[in-house]
Structure formats: structure tokens, C-alpha cells
Amino acid sequence: MKKQFAVIGLGRFGGSIVKELNDQGMEVLAIDRNEEKVNEFASVATHAVMADTTDENTLRSLGIRNFDHVIVAIGDNIQSSILTTLMLVELKVAHITVKAQNDYHEKVLNKLGAHKVVHPERDMGIRIAHNIVSKNVLDYLELSDEYSIVELIAGRRVHNYSLTELDLRAKYGCNIMAIKREENIDVSPAAEEKINSGDILIVIGADSDITRMEQDLFDDDTE
Amino acid sequence: MKKQFAVIGLGRFGGSIVKELNDQGMEVLAIDRNEEKVNEFASVATHAVMADTTDENTLRSLGIRNFDHVIVAIGDNIQSSILTTLMLVELKVAHITVKAQNDYHEKVLNKLGAHKVVHPERDMGIRIAHNIVSKNVLDYLELSDEYSIVELIAGRRVHNYSLTELDLRAKYGCNIMAIKREENIDVSPAAEEKINSGDILIVIGADSDITRMEQDLFDDDTE
Numbered sequence: 029m030k031k032q033f034a035v036i037g038l039g040r041f042g043g044s045i046v047k048e049l050n051d052q053g054m055e056v057l058a059i060d061r062n063e064e065k066v067n068e069f070a071s072v073a074t075h076a077v078m079a080d081t082t083d084e085n086t087l088r089s090l091g092i093r094n095f096d097h098v099i100v101a102i103g104d105n106i107q108s109s110i111l112t113t114l115m116l117v118e119l120k121v122a123h124i125t126v127k128a129q130n131d132y133h134e135k136v137l138n139k140l141g142a143h144k145v146v147h148p149e150r151d152m153g154i155r156i157a158h159n160i161v162s163k164n165v166l167d168y169l170e171l172s173d174e175y176s177i178v179e180l181i182a183g184r185r186v187h188n189y190s191l192t193e194l195d196l197r198a199k200y201g202c203n204i205m206a207i208k209r210e211e212n213i214d215v216s217p218a219a220e221e222k223i224n225s226g227d228i229l230i231v232i233g234a235d236s237d238i239t240r241m242e243q244d245l246f247d248d249d250t251e
Numbered sequence: 252m253k254k255q256f257a258v259i260g261l262g263r264f265g266g267s268i269v270k271e272l273n274d275q276g277m278e279v280l281a282i283d284r285n286e287e288k289v290n291e292f293a294s295v296a297t298h299a300v301m302a303d304t305t306d307e308n309t310l311r312s313l314g315i316r317n318f319d320h321v322i323v324a325i326g327d328n329i330q331s332s333i334l335t336t337l338m339l340v341e342l343k344v345a346h347i348t349v350k351a352q353n354d355y356h357e358k359v360l361n362k363l364g365a366h367k368v369v370h371p372e373r374d375m376g377i378r379i380a381h382n383i384v385s386k387n388v389l390d391y392l393e394l395s396d397e398y399s400i401v402e403l404i405a406g407r408r409v410h411n412y413s414l415t416e417l418d419l420r421a422k423y424g425c426n427i428m429a430i431k432r433e434e435n436i437d438v439s440p441a442a443e444e445k446i447n448s449g450d451i452l453i454v455i456g457a458d459s460d461i462t463r464m465e466q467d468l469f470d471d472d473t474e
């Protein structure tokens with residue numbers, strides 16, 4: 029049977045979760061006490077209902093205990109977030125993920141029995157900081173403390189060279205796994221493929237090797 | 252010379268950027284018009300100053316044009332965010348990254364000349380949605396709307412099969428780019444390599460193909 033998700037609070041964070049779950053073909057119930065929000069998500073979610081989730085009877089009548097995973101994405105109203113979480117725990121919902129505003133809020137949520145507490149603004153701050161330290165790294169996936177996959181923007185130093193000519197594997201121990209050019213992604217680029225300035229290279233390797241390669245080949249000194 | 256960063260707005264998002272840049276050994280100026288925030292970051296940032304950044308003279312006297320990258324992390328006060336961005340563009344700051352609250356805000360920021368616009372709550376919502384849909388996906392990197400790289404935990408259904416035997420490329424159009432086993436990462440796994448339950452497979456492919464493969468081979472039905 030398909031997993032059943034419910035998202036409480038349709039702000040930017042909760043709303044984005046609803047959209048992405050829907051994109052992935054999941055069943056998702058969207059809940060907010062604000063009618064405008066509910067209308068906004070009526071066509072995105074499987075169902076959208078107006079309800080105040082701090083009320084236990086309301087939660088019961090929604091059959092919330094039958095959902096596989098409930099996400100509490102209430103932000104500024106910490107009291108609502110805490111009360112809602114308490115009810116969900118008491119109703120024995122299988123998986124409860126809650127957005128926290130700060131460390132104190134997180135502590136309370138953990139004590140109440142939330143299964144996972146997330147800090148979207150904080151975590152995204154860390155990701156953005158990583159991305160801005162180097163202008164050439166667009167995004168990354170940390171595989172371990174030592175290895176990563178990074179998206180690197182090709183500049184003029186690699187322009188018009190083929191993968192064979194660059195020979196990044198021998199020189200830096202790095203492999204190019206895919207090349208993104210405008211809207212297309214080539215997930216098994218040929219050895220004779222020429223790189224264009226502006227291409228985005230998906231590279232796997234050790235962090236120190238990637239940094240070395242980046243400094244040698246991707247740090248444009250014209251800026 | 253070390254790159255100079257400045258972060259305007261010390262909420263959760265901006266504050267987290269300041270902390271992470273500092274962790275990475277970068278020089279960072281932290282700015283907020285709220286004195287409490289400035290005091291909170293006095294010991295984290297290289298410098299922390301109280302200033303209203305919608306005032307051009309204030310920005311000039313901070314020497315903001317000499318910074319390599321300025322991040323505007325003002326949230327709810329969209330007018331402050333827009334005015335600050337306008338000033339930074341006029342002062343010709345080399346890189347300006349701005350947090351947007353919604354699509355309309357983003358459009359204005361782009362028109363004004365912001366170099367990058369970010370949506371932390373929305374982007375983290377997408378990440379969280381990915382993580383909760385499948386317990387088998389540990390982390391992922393979205394290459395485009397259609398393609399991703401995911402970290403998948405191998406279960407008993409793939410245990411003791413070699414990459415050749417599974418033939419994921421023919422069956423699902425997915426490539427295994429690396430295998431993580433305990434602390435080791437093999438970035439060019441051999442075709443005859445046998446997978447163990449508990450291994451983490453780094454897979455590249457189309458989202459729909461990855462989902463299909465995951466349902467067939469990674470969704471343990473014992474739960």
C-alpha cells in the first residue's frame with residue numbers, strides 16, 4: 029500500500045514538502061488553520077483541509093493516527109508546534125518530524141517524543157556557506173569526511189579540452205561522472221567529449237584532490 | 252589575500268552562515284540593526300556591527316564595496332531586503348547573494364541585479380521530502396529536475412549480487428558510481444564486485460528510474 033503522509037502548516041517549508049511529495053507521486057494530506065493556505069494547496073495535495081491541530085478531537089477526526097508519517101511545519105507559533113506534537117505522540121503516529129525554531133524548542137520536542145527534529149534555516153545556512161566559499165562549486169554531496177561529489181562550473185582553463193586530454197583521473201584521482209550542458213545531462217560522457225566553458229561537471233573524488241584540481245583548473249584568475 | 256565576506260541579518264539563516272564561514276576559517280563581518288543579535292555574534296564573527304543597511308552612507312562607511320561576497324539574509328522585512336540589495340548593486344559589490352521570501356521577491360531581486368537568490372525554507376523542504384519518502388535514501392544531490400545522485404542503503408534483496416548480475420544500467424538506466432562500506436569508499440567499483448547488505452550505493456540516474464529501482468530492489472518488505 030502507498031505510504032500516507034500528512035503535513036501540518038503550509039508556510040514555505042511545509043508547502044515545499046507538500047509539493048515535492050506530490051511530485052514524487054505520494055499521497056499527502058495538507059493541513060492548515062488558515063483558509064487561504066488550504067485553498068492554495070487544494071490542487072497540489074491529495075487532500076487539503078482547514079483545521080487547528082492543537083485540538084485533539086480535530087486530529088482524531090482526521091484519522092491522523094493512520095498516517096505513516098506526519099510533518100509538523102508550524103514555524104513562529106512555537107506553542108502550536110509543541111501542542112500539536114504532543115497530540116501526535118499521544119495518538120501514537122508512527123513517524124513524527126517537526127521543524128524547530130531554536131535549540132530550546134528542539135529540546136522540548138525531543139522530550140515529548142518527536143522522532144526527528146529539523147532546522148531548515150540553519151541547515152540551509154551551512155549548505156550555502158559551503159557553496160559561497162568556492163564560486164566554482166555549485167552544489168555538493170558529502171559521501172564521507174574525505175570524499176565528496178561536487179558540481180563544478182567549467183571555465184576557460186578547461187574549455188575545448190576532452191576528458192582524455194584533461195586526464196583528471198591520473199592527475200587528481202577524480203572522475204567526471206556526468207556533464208550538465210544547459211538543460212541536458214550526459215550521465216556517461218565519452219572520453220573524447222570536449223568540455224565547454226559554462227558546462228557543469230559532476231565530479232567524484234577525495235576532498236583534498238578536488239580542491240587541488242579546482243585551484244589548478246577552475247579558479248579563474250581573471251576575476 | 253583571504254576572501255572577505257559580510258552577512259547582513261543575523262536570524263537563523265544568516266546566523267548559521269556566519270558560524271559556518273567562521274568554522275571554515277573565513278573572515279566574516281556580521282551586520283544587524285538589532286543590538287542583541289550583534290552581541291550574540293560578537294564572538295563568532297571576525298567583526299559584528301550594529302547598522303541599518305538600508306542607509307547608503309552606513310554601507311559606504313562600512314567599506315562594503317571592498318567585500319568579495321555579501322549575503323543579505325533579511326527575511327520578513329522584504330522592503331529592507333530590497334533596499335539593501337539595491338544599494339549593494341549600486342556600490343558594485345562583486346558577489347551578492349540574497350534570501351527571498353517568495354517568487355515575487357525573487358523576481359524583484361533578480362531585476363535589481365542580485366547575483367544569486369536563495370530560498371532556504373523551500374529548498375530544505377525539498378530535501379526533507381526526499382529523505383522521508385524513502386528510508387533507504389540517506390542523502391542526495393539534485394542534478395536537475397529529472398536527474399539525481401542518491402545514496403541508497405543496500406538491503407537483503409541485493410545482498411551477495413555482483414554489479415554485473417544486478418545489471419542496473421540495462422534494467423533501470425542507473426549507474427552505481429561508488430560503494431561505501433563502513434569507512435571505505437570505492438569510487439570505481441569492479442563489475443564483479445559483490446554487494447553486501449548494509450553497503451551504501453552511490454547511484455546516478457533519472458528520478459523516476461531511481462524510484463522504480465528502489466521499489467523493486469531496496470524497499471524491504473519485512474517492515
Ligand SMILES: Nc1ncnc2c1ncn2[C@@H]1O[C@H](COP(=O)(O)OP(=O)(O)OP(=O)(O)O)[C@@H](O)[C@H]1O
Pocket residue numbers: 036037038039040041042059060061062065079080081082101102103104105108109372
Ligand atoms: N495550530 C495550528 N493548526 C494548523 N496550522 C497552523 C497552526 N499554527 C500555525 N499554523 C500554520 O502553520 C503555517 C506555518 O507557520 P509560520 O508562522 O511558520 O509561517 P511561515 O513563517 O510562513 O513558515 P515558513 O518559515 O515555513 O515559511 C502557517 O500557514 C499557519 O497558519
Ligand SMILES: Nc1ncnc2c1ncn2[C@@H]1O[C@H](COP(=O)(O)OP(=O)(O)OP(=O)(O)O)[C@@H](O)[C@H]1O
Pocket residue numbers: 149259260261262263264265282283284285288302303304305324325326327328331332
Ligand atoms: N535594514 C536592516 N538592516 C540590518 N539588519 C536588518 C534590517 N532589517 C532586518 N534586519 C535583521 O535581519 C534579521 C533577520 O530578519 P528576519 O525577520 O527574517 O528574522 P528571522 O525570521 O529570525 O530570520 P530566519 O528566518 O533566518 O530565522 C533580523 O535579526 C533583523 O534584525
Ligand SMILES: [Ca+2]
Pocket residue numbers: 039103104
Ligand atoms: Ca517562519
Ligand SMILES: [Ca+2]
Pocket residue numbers: 170172173174235
Ligand atoms: Ca568534509
Ligand SMILES: [Ca+2]
Pocket residue numbers: 262326327
Ligand atoms: Ca523568517
Ligand SMILES: [Ca+2]
Pocket residue numbers: 051393395396397458
Ligand atoms: Ca525533482
